[in-house]
Amino acid sequence: MSSTAPILEARGLHKSYVSGERRLQVLRGVDLAVEVGESVSIRGESGSGKSTLLNLLSGLDATDAGELRWEGETTLSATRRGRLIGLVFQSFYLVPELDALDNVLLAARLLGPVGASERARAADLLWRVGLAERATHIPAKLSGGERQRVAIARALMNRPQLILADEPTGNLDEGSGEAVINLLLALCAESGCALVLVTHNAAHADRCGRRLFLREGGFHSV
Amino acid sequence: MPWPLYLALKQLFPSGRRFPFFTCISILGVALGVALLIVSISVMGGFGREIRNMIVNTQGEVQVRASGLMDDPRAVMAAIEKVPGVVATTPFAEGVVMLQYQNKPAFPAIQGVDANRVDRVIPLRKFVVAGDYDSLDDDRVILSAQLAMTIGARLGSKVSVYSPLLLEKLKADEILIPRELEVCGIFEIGHQQLDSSVVIVTLRTMQELYGIGRSVHGINVKLADGFDADRAAAAINHALPVDGVAKSWMDANQEFLFVLQLEKNMIFFLLLFIIVVAAFSVASSLLIAVVRKTREIGLLGALGASPGQVAACFCYQGVIIGLAGTVSGLALGFAVVHFRNDLVAGFTRLTGSQAALERFYQFSQLPAYLSGTDLALIITSALLVSTLAGLLPAWRAAKLKPVEALRSE
Numbered sequence: 001m002s003s004t005a006p007i008l009e010a011r012g013l014h015k016s017y018v019s020g021e022r023r024l025q026v027l028r029g030v031d032l033a034v035e036v037g038e039s040v041s042i043r044g045e046s047g048s049g050k051s052t053l054l055n056l057l058s059g060l061d062a063t064d065a066g067e068l069r070w071e072g073e074t075t076l077s078a079t080r081r082g083r084l085i086g087l088v089f090q091s092f093y094l095v096p097e098l099d100a101l102d103n104v105l106l107a108a109r110l111l112g113p114v115g116a117s118e119r120a121r122a123a124d125l126l127w128r129v130g131l132a133e134r135a136t137h138i139p140a141k142l143s144g145g146e147r148q149r150v151a152i153a154r155a156l157m158n159r160p161q162l163i164l165a166d167e168p169t170g171n172l173d174e175g176s177g178e179a180v181i182n183l184l185l186a187l188c189a190e191s192g193c194a195l196v197l198v199t200h201n202a203a204h205a206d207r208c209g210r211r212l213f214l215r216e217g218g219f220h221s222v
Numbered sequence: 223m224p225w226p227l228y229l230a231l232k233q234l235f236p237s238g239r240r241f242p243f244f245t246c247i248s249i250l251g252v253a254l255g256v257a258l259l260i261v262s263i264s265v266m267g268g269f270g271r272e273i274r275n276m277i278v279n280t281q282g283e284v285q286v287r288a289s290g291l292m293d294d295p296r297a298v299m300a301a302i303e304k305v306p307g308v309v310a311t312t313p314f315a316e317g318v319v320m321l322q323y324q325n326k327p328a329f330p331a332i333q334g335v336d337a338n339r340v341d342r343v344i345p346l347r348k349f350v351v352a353g354d355y356d357s358l359d360d361d362r363v364i365l366s367a368q369l370a371m372t373i374g375a376r377l378g379s380k381v382s383v384y385s386p387l388l389l390e391k392l393k394a395d396e397i398l399i400p401r402e403l404e405v406c407g408i409f410e411i412g413h414q415q416l417d418s419s420v421v422i423v424t425l426r427t428m429q430e431l432y433g434i435g436r437s438v439h440g441i442n443v444k445l446a447d448g449f450d451a452d453r454a455a456a457a458i459n460h461a462l463p464v465d466g467v468a469k470s471w472m473d474a475n476q477e478f479l480f481v482l483q484l485e486k487n488m489i490f491f492l493l494l495f496i497i498v499v500a501a502f503s504v505a506s507s508l509l510i511a512v513v514r515k516t517r518e519i520g521l522l523g524a525l526g527a528s529p530g531q532v533a534a535c536f537c538y539q540g541v542i543i544g545l546a547g548t549v550s551g552l553a554l555g556f557a558v559v560h561f562r563n564d565l566v567a568g569f570t571r572l573t574g575s576q577a578a579l580e581r582f583y584q585f586s587q588l589p590a591y592l593s594g595t596d597l598a599l600i601i602t603s604a605l606l607v608s609t610l611a612g613l614l615p616a617w618r619a620a621k622l623k624p625v626e627a628l629r630s631e
Contacts, residue, residue, distance in 0.1 A: 055625050058524065060523075060524055060624050060625040060628070061625045078523065078526045078527065078528055079526050079528075081524075081526055082525050082526025083526070087524055087525070089521075089628070091517070093517055093518065093520075093521040093628070095229070095232070095518055095521075096236070096518075097232045097233050097236035097237065098229075098232055098236075098237060099237045102232070102237070106225075106229075106525065107525050107526075109225035109228065109229075110225055110522065110525050110526045110527050110531075111526055136237070138236070138237050154525075
């Protein structure tokens with residue numbers, strides 16, 4: 001791995017889906033490089049392929065063609081993804097049986113044994129997102145904004161180099177959405193990790209260092 | 223703690239919920255199956271042990287019978303006592319007599335025992351509930367409890383005994399004089415059939431009643447503790463100086479014991495289906511959970527979990543339900559076994575069926591015995607079936623691709 005290599009580098013990504021007898025070409029040669037500490041927003045109309053692109057960037061889905069490199073390497077195992085990338089989803093995806101602290105700790109548990117230092121970090125992250133008092137609450141007892149804040153804390157738990165956030169404010173009201181974006185940008189800046197933010201919200205997108213617009217399978221600068 | 227186990231525990235016992243419905247019902251299903259198996263197999267085992275004790279306590283562990291009469295029992299006993307494992311021997315003569323007391327007749331089996339030796343092989347003394355075993359002599363008799371009650375005889379009563387030999391005399395137009403015997407004891411073994419129709423006299427009295435001189439019908443043999451009765455019987459057969467056959471108590475009651483074992487196996491097999499049905503319910507609930515938690519499963523994959531770890535999470539749920547159900551079932555089962563006689567007494571009081579129960583099952587108390595092997599078999603079966611119940615949901619969960627699972631509605 002080169003010290004100057006981007007955290008994430010995508011070249012000529014193609015992706016299509018088969019729908020009935022038709023093949024839908026969603027991405028047509030997308031190129032993207034995300035540097036350390038950079039924030040990039042991706043906007044686009046519904047169905048333009050934003051979430052598909054994010055799935056490719058996170059290694060959850062395979063490309064039809066093109067090349068992806070994470071810290072210079074072309075392979076990304078599940079464990080390495082857990083360490084390198086933090087994921088934030090529109091629907092939060094918290095485990096309903098776990099309280100807020102355990103949901104944050106889950107990201108660390110999946111990668112190895114959890115000790116006092118991990119617990120302390122999870123508690124610290126909850127404090128940073130303003131939920132120290134709600135650590136023992138299960139997701140059902142939290143508001144939408146609070147759930148997304150727990151999800152952000154979970155994404156940061158393993159000190160990732162990159163956060164991929166897919167419409168993190170999509171299920172929130174304006175006030176909560178604003179608070180979540182503020183928090184996400186602040187925490188990423190503070191921890192020095194890069195952020196790729198997929199959003200419909202132009203105001204939120206404008207707050208990122210680089211803004212991209214996805215249309216007809218490719219990027220167009222805003 | 224590995225995270226699949228941790229998450230399995232959390233999914234079964236979520237934070238902030240005291241009685242998770244699915245978990246409780248699943249555990250209860252397995253627990254009821256295990257408890258029923260424990261109770262049924264214990265009672266069947268108890269009956270088996272009672273029967274074994276009854277046989278050994280009335281016949282010894284090995285019984286040697288001549289094809290006709292054994293004319294020189296002392297020589298036979300001396301030969302048998304040289305066989306390794308043999309602790310003591312006692313001769314017996316047996317038959318059927320007519321017994322009469324105050325015009326009330328009965329036709330019990332009669333057993334003639336050597337009062338000086340019998341105690342070393344058969345613990346008759348401990349079954350005597352009234353009177354004195356030591357006072358048994360050639361003019362006295364010990365009656366079984368229900369027989370005494372049926373004919374109204376008590377301690378000190380004089381009963382008349384008519385043997386088949388008297389019938390021979392009757393044919394020869396001789397005067398029929400029955401043998402008068404005084405009741406010196408009453409015994410109760412706890413087995414309805416034996417308690418209702420057996421009388422015990424001295425060997426000499428029996429020999430006189432049947433006119434067989436000094437001959438006997440057989441010899442009961444007591445073995446050292448833990449000595450294999452079948453092996454001892456084979457060794458005795460090898461050493462027997464006369465025409466006779468030694469049979470272990472198992473061999474002599476082979477068909478009866480086979481039926482008993484068959485019943486026990488059938489009960490085990492049938493009741494195991496309760497656990498199997500409970501396991502199906504667990505599997506079905508876990509499969510629903512896999513569908514319901516599809517996006518959570520996708521999340522685990524996205525956060526770094528391998529398919530094997532996701533599968534283990536659901537496997538553990540089956541194992542945990544099996545473990546908790548088995549432990550609860552054992553506790554419930556052993557509690558029922560402990561209070562079985564109180565429960566049966568309560569039930570028979572309600573239904574007025576105490577007498578019928580004793581008559582039908584031939585035991586006054588419900589026996590219970592669970593061998594280590596049976597206990598291990600029940601525990602292993604319950605855990606195995608419950609674990610298998612978690613495999614199908616685990617396989618389904620492991621097959622889910624994170625990206626598709628996260629996209630699912």
